[in-house]
Amino acid sequence: MMRAFSFTSLLRTCLAVAAPVVVGFGLASTAPASAAATPAGTTISNTATATYQDPGGTTYNSQSNTVQTTVQNAPSMTISPTSGAPGSNTVSPGGSITDTYTLTNTSNSAGYFQLTGVQGTDDGVTAGLGTFTTYVVNAGAGNQSFATIAAVNNYLTTGNAGGAFMTAVNGTITIGVTFQANVGSSGTITTKLTPTVTLPGAPTGPAGTVTATSASVVGQYNDTVTVDARVDVQKTAVVGGSVAVPTVSYTVRFANGGARNLAPVFKNALPGGNAAAYSGCTNSTACGVAFTDKLPSYNATQLTLTAAVPTISGATGTIIYSTDGTTWTTTQAGAVYIGVFLPATSITGAGLTTFQPNNNATSQNTVSAGNASLTLSFVMNGSTATGAANTNAITNVANSTYGDQSGFIEGPGIGVQTVTNNAAATTAQTAPIIANTNGALAGAGSVTSAASPLNTVLFNGPNGFPQAVGPTNTNDDYTAVSYTNGGASVSAVTGNTVTVAAGAAATTITNSLQNTGNKDDTYNLTAATAGGLSALPAGWTVTFESTGQAASGSCGAVVVNTVITSVCVPSGATQTYKTIYTPPAGATVFNAYTGYGDAITATSVNDNTKNNVTIDEIVVGGFVKLTKTWSVALLQPCATATVFTASSASVNPGDCVQYTITYQNVMPSGGTNDITVNASSFVITEDGAAAGGAQVAYTNTWAANSNGLFAAPVDSNGGTLAGYNPGPGAAGSSRFTDTVGALAAGASGNCTFKVQVK
Amino acid sequence: MKRSIAASSLVVLALALPGLASAKPNVTLKLTGSLVTKAADGRTTMTPVERIQPKAGDEIEYDIVASNAGTTPAVRLVPVGKIPAGTAYVDGSAKSARAHPEFSLDGGKTWSAAPTVTVKGPDGKPVVKKADPSLYTMVRFVTAGAVAPRASVAYTYEVRVK
Numbered sequence: 001m002m003r004a005f006s007f008t009s010l011l012r013t014c015l016a017v018a019a020p021v022v023v024g025f026g027l028a029s030t031a032p033a034s035a036a037a038t039p040a041g042t043t044i045s046n047t048a049t050a051t052y053q054d055p056g057g058t059t060y061n062s063q064s065n066t067v068q069t070t071v072q073n074a075p076s077m078t079i080s081p082t083s084g085a086p087g088s089n090t091v092s093p094g095g096s097i098t099d100t101y102t103l104t105n106t107s108n109s110a111g112y113f114q115l116t117g118v119q120g121t122d123d124g125v126t127a128g129l130g131t132f133t134t135y136v137v138n139a140g141a142g143n144q145s146f147a148t149i150a151a152v153n154n155y156l157t158t159g160n161a162g163g164a165f166m167t168a169v170n171g172t173i174t175i176g177v178t179f180q181a182n183v184g185s186s187g188t189i190t191t192k193l194t195p196t197v198t199l200p201g202a203p204t205g206p207a208g209t210v211t212a213t214s215a216s217v218v219g220q221y222n223d224t225v226t227v228d229a230r231v232d233v234q235k236t237a238v239v240g241g242s243v244a245v246p247t248v249s250y251t252v253r254f255a256n257g258g259a260r261n262l263a264p265v266f267k268n269a270l271p272g273g274n275a276a277a278y279s280g281c282t283n284s285t286a287c288g289v290a291f292t293d294k295l296p297s298y299n300a301t302q303l304t305l306t307a308a309v310p311t312i313s314g315a316t317g318t319i320i321y322s323t324d325g326t327t328w329t330t331t332q333a334g335a336v337y338i339g340v341f342l343p344a345t346s347i348t349g350a351g352l353t354t355f356q357p358n359n360n361a362t363s364q365n366t367v368s369a370g371n372a373s374l375t376l377s378f379v380m381n382g383s384t385a386t387g388a389a390n391t392n393a394i395t396n397v398a399n400s401t402y403g404d405q406s407g408f409i410e411g412p413g414i415g416v417q418t419v420t421n422n423a424a425a426t427t428a429q430t431a432p433i434i435a436n437t438n439g440a441l442a443g444a445g446s447v448t449s450a451a452s453p454l455n456t457v458l459f460n461g462p463n464g465f466p467q468a469v470g471p472t473n474t475n476d477d478y479t480a481v482s483y484t485n486g487g488a489s490v491s492a493v494t495g496n497t498v499t500v501a502a503g504a505a506a507t508t509i510t511n512s513l514q515n516t517g518n519k520d521d522t523y524n525l526t527a528a529t530a531g532g533l534s535a536l537p538a539g540w541t542v543t544f545e546s547t548g549q550a551a552s553g554s555c556g557a558v559v560v561n562t563v564i565t566s567v568c569v570p571s572g573a574t575q576t577y578k579t580i581y582t583p584p585a586g587a588t589v590f591n592a593y594t595g596y597g598d599a600i601t602a603t604s605v606n607d608n609t610k611n612n613v614t615i616d617e618i619v620v621g622g623f624v625k626l627t628k629t630w631s632v633a634l635l636q637p638c639a640t641a642t643v644f645t646a647s648s649a650s651v652n653p654g655d656c657v658q659y660t661i662t663y664q665n666v667m668p669s670g671g672t673n674d675i676t677v678n679a680s681s682f683v684i685t686e687d688g689a690a691a692g693g694a695q696v697a698y699t700n701t702w703a704a705n706s707n708g709l710f711a712a713p714v715d716s717n718g719g720t721l722a723g724y725n726p727g728p729g730a731a732g733s734s735r736f737t738d739t740v741g742a743l744a745a746g747a748s749g750n751c752t753f754k755v756q757v758k
Numbered sequence: 759m760k761r762s763i764a765a766s767s768l769v770v771l772a773l774a775l776p777g778l779a780s781a782k783p784n785v786t787l788k789l790t791g792s793l794v795t796k797a798a799d800g801r802t803t804m805t806p807v808e809r810i811q812p813k814a815g816d817e818i819e820y821d822i823v824a825s826n827a828g829t830t831p832a833v834r835l836v837p838v839g840k841i842p843a844g845t846a847y848v849d850g851s852a853k854s855a856r857a858h859p860e861f862s863l864d865g866g867k868t869w870s871a872a873p874t875v876t877v878k879g880p881d882g883k884p885v886v887k888k889a890d891p892s893l894y895t896m897v898r899f900v901t902a903g904a905v906a907p908r909a910s911v912a913y914t915y916e917v918r919v920k
Contacts, residue, residue: 060784072811
C-alpha cells in the first residue's frame with residue numbers, strides 16, 4: 001500500500017490550492033441575489049472525508065460517520081402595507097372603500113393565513129369615523145366577503161374543498177377591509193390587519209415537521225377622508241306664453257361643489273360612443289360626463305320641446321337627445337330626454353376653470369348664474385289641460401352621470417345615463433342629481449312648476465247646476481225655497497204678512513261651485529241682500545257650512561257641517577256648500593208672497609277680480625197667491641149678460657155677478673237649471689156657504705143670496721172642475737172644486753164662475 | 759539545504775527501518791453536528807442535531823475529530839467537510855488548533871483560503887472579488903505536521919440553515 005512519494009502529485013496538489021477560483025462572470029455581486037429558505041422537511045446530511053499520507057508518501061482516505069437532520073417548519077410572513085409604512089386611500093364622507101392588504105408567505109413551507117386579534121382594533125376599522133362593512137378575501141378562489149374574523153378564518157381553513165387555502169412559499173393572498181366613511185366624517189380613518197401564517201406539520205405538511213405558526217404581523221392603512229366630486233345643480237322654470245299656447249322655460253345650472261375633480265367615465269350609447277368603458281380617461285373626447293334631463297309629462301301626456309333650439313353656455317359640449325333614455329342622438333325631433341355631453345377635455349383639461357373642485361362655493365341646491373360651469377336652457381310646450389296652472393303640475397329633474405374619485409359612478413339609471421321624472425314620479429324617478437352619497441336620493445336639482453299661465457274661471461250656482469243661467473246670466477241664477485219651520489207650514493196671518501215664530505228652525509240652501517280654470521282655487525264666500533229681493537228681517541243670520549270634502553289636488557279634506565268662509569275647489573272639479581239662514585230667537589215678520597234672501601258671491605283667491613253670484617230666495621207663508629175679484633152685469637141675467645163692471649157699489653136683484661179667482665205661483669222663474677218651487681196638487685175649493693179662514697175670517701153668502709152656480713166655472717189653465725153641490729145650474733148649487741194640479745213657479749191662472757142675485 | 763535533505767532522509771529511513779508491512783497510519787474520522795443555541799446571557803448550548811429539527815436561521819456546528827489509530831504518524835492530513843445543501847457556511851467559523859481552513863466553491867475541485875469570483879464591474883469589465891461565504895460548498899483543513907499514532911486533532915465549522 002505504500003506509495004512512492006510523487007513529486008508530480010505534490011505539485012498537482014499545490015497547483016489546486018493556489019489556482020484562482022472563478023465561479024462566474026456576469027454576476028452583479030459576490031453574494032447570491034436571494035437566499036431562498038430551505039424547504040421544511042429538507043434533510044441536511046453531512047459526511048466528512050480526509051486524505052493523509054504515511055511517512056512514505058502513500059496517500060490514504062478516510063470517511064466519517066454521517067450526521068443527518070431534517071429542516072423544520074419556519075413560519076414567517078409579510079404584509080403590505082405595514083403599520084410601519086401605512087398605505088393610504090382616499091374616501092369620501094359617506095363613501096365606501098376597501099383597503100386591500102397583501103399577505104405573503106415567506107416561510108419555508110406552504111401555509112394558511114389567519115386573522116388574529118379583535119375586530120375593530122386589531123382587524124378592521126380602528127377609528128371612529130368609519131363603519132366596518134366586510135372583509136374581502138381572495139385566497140385564489142375570487143373575492144369572498146365575510147362579516148367577522150371568525151368567518152374569515154373558517155373560510156381560510158375549510159373553504160378550499162373542505163380544506164385550507166394553502167399558500168405556497170412566497171405566495172400571496174389578499175384581504176381587504178371594506179368600510180363606509182361616516183357621513184360628515186373628516187380627517188383620517190385607520191384600518192388594520194394582524195394576520196399570521198400557519199405551516200402544518202406532518203402528515204399534512206412535510207415529513208418530519210411539526211405545525212408551527214408565525215408571530216402576527218401588522219398591516220395598516222391611514223385613509224384620508226376628502227369630500228369627493230359633487231355635481232351641484234340648480235334648476236329654474238319660468239312659465240310663459242298664453243293660456244292657449246303655454247310654455248315652460250327651463251334653465252339648469254351645473255357646477256362642481258365637491259373637493260375633487262369629476263372623473264370622466266364613459267361615452268357609451270352617446271353619439272360617437274361605443275361599448276367600451278373608459279376609466280381613468282383624462283384630457284380626451286372619448287369619455288366625459290353626461291348631464292341629462294327627462295322632459296316632464298303632465299297628466300300622462302309627454303310634453304315636448306318647442307321649436308326653439310336649446311342652448312348651452314359656460315362649457316364646450318354637445319346637446320344630446322333621446323327618445324328612450326338609452327340611445328342618444330343629436331336630433332331633437334321627438335325627444336323625451338335632453339342632455340349635455342361634456343368631454344373630458346371640457347372638464348379636466350389643462351387650464352380649464354370649469355368644474356374645478358370647490359367651484360365658487362356652490363351648494364347642492366344653489367348654483368348661481370355667475371358660478372355655473374355649465375348652463376343648459378330649453379323651452380317646452382306647456383299644457384292646456386285641467387290643473388296645468390297648478391304650481392306643482394310638473395316636476396323636472398336634472399341628473400348627471402359621472403365618476404367620482406372613489407370609483408363610484410354616480411346618478412341613478414347609470415347604465416343608460418339618465419333618469420326619469422314626471423308629475424307622477426316615484427322616489428327613484430325624482431332622484432336629484434347630487435350623488436356623492438353613493439346613490440342616496442336626497443337634495444335638489446329638481447324644480448316643480450305650472451305648465452301654463454293662470455286662467456281663472458268659476459261658477460257659483462244652484463246645487464248640481466253651478467253653471468245655471470238666471471233670467472239673464474250666470475250671476476242671477478237662483479235657488480228658491482218656501483220656508484217651513486222644520487217642516488211645519490207657516491201661513492200668513494193677515495193675508496199680507498206672515499210671522500215666523502220664536503225659536504223657529506233655520507233653513508238651508510245648498511249651492512255648487514265649479515272650477516273650470518286651470519288651477520286649484522279657493523273661493524271666498526260672502527252674502528248680501530240680492531237686488532230685487534227683500535232683506536231678511538233683522539236678526540236673521542247667514543252662515544256657510546261644508547257638505548264634506550275629500551282631499552284632492554291641493555285642496556284638503558273638510559268635514560261635513562264645518563262652518564266655513566271659503567271653499568277650495570280643484571281645477572276641473574265641482575264642490576257643493578250649504579248656506580244656512582237662521583232666524584233670531586224672537587219672532588220675525590215677513591211679507592207674504594215676497595221674496596227674501598241673499599246673493600251669494602264666490603270670489604277667487606287666485607284672481608280676486610274673478611267672482612260669480614248665485615241667489616238664494618226665500619218665500620215665507622206659502623208661494624201660491626189667491627186673489628178674488630168680482631164684477632157685475634147690472635140689470636142683466638146671467639143668461640144674457642155680456643158686460644160686467646168691476647167695483648160696482650151695489651147690485652140689483654137679478655143681476656149676474658161674476659167672481660174671478662186669480663191664482664199665482666210667486667216663486668221665481670226663467671233661466672236654465674235654476675232651482676225654484678213648483679206647486680203641485682193645487683186645488684181651489686169654492687164654497688158659497690163656507691165660513692172660517694186660518695188667515696182671514698170670512699163668511700161666504702153668495703150661496704144664500706144667489707140662485708147658485710149659473711153654469712160650470714171656467715179655469716184658464718183647464719183645471720178640473722168638480723165637487724159640485726149640486727151641479728152647476730141647479731138651484732142652490734153652492735160649491736165646486738178646481739183641480740189645477742201643477743202650477744209652475746211664476747205661473748198663474750184664474751177660475752171664474754157666475755151667480756145670479758136672487 | 760543539503761543538510762536538511764540529509765536530515766529528512768534520516769527521518770524517513772528511521773520510520774522505514776521497522777520494515778513491517780502493517781506499519782502505517784490509520785486515521786479515523788468522527789463527525790458530530792450540534793445545534794448552537796445562544797441564550798440571552800451569552801451562554802451557548804449545544805444540542806445534537808439528531809435530537810432536534812432545525813429551522814431556517816439555525817446554526818449547526820460540525821465537529822470533526824481525526825484520530826490516528828495506526829502505528830505510524832499521519833502526515834498531510836486534510837479533513838474535508840461539506841456545506842450541506844440548504845445551509846450556508848458561517849464566515850469565520852472554521853477553526854482548528856493545528857490546521858488552517860480552505861474553501862471550495864466548486865465541490866472540491868479547487869480550494870483557496872479566500873476564494874474569489876470574477877464579476878462584471880460597473881464598467882462592464884471583469885473584476886475579481888472575494889466570494890461570499892454563502893457560496894462555499896466545502897471546507898477543508900490543511901493540518902500542519904504529523905499526527906502521531908494514538909493522537910487526535912479536532913476541527914470545527916458552522917453552517918446556518920437557509
